[in-house]
Amino acid sequence: MKINCIAVDDEPLALEMISKFIGQTSFLNLMGKFENAIDALAFIHKEPVDLVFLDIQMPDLSGMELARIMGANKKDSPCRIIFTTAYNQFAIEGYKVDALDYLLKPYNYEEFLKASTKALQFFENQKKSIKKVDEVPEYIFLKVEYQLVKVLLKDILYVEAYKDYVKVHLVDKPHPLLSLTSLKNMEELLPSNKFMRVHRSFIVALDHIHSITKNSIQIGKSTITVSENYKENFLKFLNRWMG
Structure with a gap:
């Protein structure tokens, strides 16, 4: 240099x-x-x-x-x-x-x-x-059944907690991936400038948000509620989003 x-x-x-x-x-x-x-x-x-x-x-x-x-x-x-x-x-x-x-x-x-x-x-x-x-990673690997599956971050719509698993909802995929991990682990794995936890059961991909209210997010056909515990960070994002 x-x-x-x-x-x-x-x-x-x-x-x-x-x-x-x-x-x-x-x-x-x-x-x-x-x-x-x-x-x-x-x-x-x-x-x-x-x-x-x-x-x-x-x-x-x-x-x-x-x-x-x-x-x-x-x-x-x-x-x-x-x-x-x-x-x-x-x-x-x-x-x-x-x-x-x-x-x-x-x-x-x-x-x-x-x-x-x-x-x-x-x-x-x-x-x-x-x-x-x-540097932002382009993909992650998730344990799905008995194999590791490569998942592109740009394809993730949102992640949903489901008992001892998480459901990873993907673009153009009718069924989510079911992975044996916790939402907390997913929160640590996903880059914070691209994903936000908005509920104890949901992490959303910021790039795939279609519309927003003060209490909810629309991603594709899904409406996800923003809970009180995560509302402060979400409102900061909302203020930036609305400019």
């Missing part, structure tokens, strides 16, 4: 050196270099910057002050910081503002690459975490 970054330092020689180091590093993409934090902040608000190589001791707005502003507006500017400074007394403050690393001047390319690689690992782990959250 490529990390979009900028360099901020009020010393021209230091700024040129870090820009050169960024250019030597294949996974870094230099989007801009700035001699003051105010211009850098304006750029961060406009462009998709992932990482800032940031000097601390600067006039007008210090690097630490910029870091605090970025931390207060993390939703708008979710980029991270590697501090570059000649003063080691700022190290503790750097970690307080959640800096990824701290380069003490004068530093060489090996030290720069080590800090940059740490940033790369951070962003790769972050990307994996996001992907994992966003």
Whole structure:
């Protein structure tokens, strides 16, 4: 992956050196270099910057002050910081503002690459975490009689509790699948962004809802009552659904 970054330092020689180091590093993409934090902040608000190589001791707005502003507006500017400074007394403050690393001047390319690689690992782990959250399975396996049956999630209309079993009602199937499991297990198995429990005996597929009232759901030819215990979550969904 490529990390979009900028360099901020009020010393021209230091700024040129870090820009050169960024250019030597294949996974870094230099989007801009700035001699003051105010211009850098304006750029961060406009462009998709992932990482800032940031000097601390600067006039007008210090690097630490910029870091605090970025931390207060993390939703708008979710980029991270590697501090570059000649003063080691700022190290503790750097970690307080959640800096990824701290380069003490004068530093060489090996030290720069080590800090940059740490940033790369951070962003790769972050990307994996996001992907994992966003991943939705396409199917599940259910025990039906003496075999495991593959069931596509998009084909499930609703799931109904039936004694020690559940009935899984499917699109274009006249008879439901009967599986030896509990509704609680099904609730844990089915992705919550696609399915909702609305009754002690029913889980419904949100994509297959045809119509809604405050107390019931129409799916195909079936009308399913929303019980009091599940009404709060259902009403939140209803408000989103009705826009």
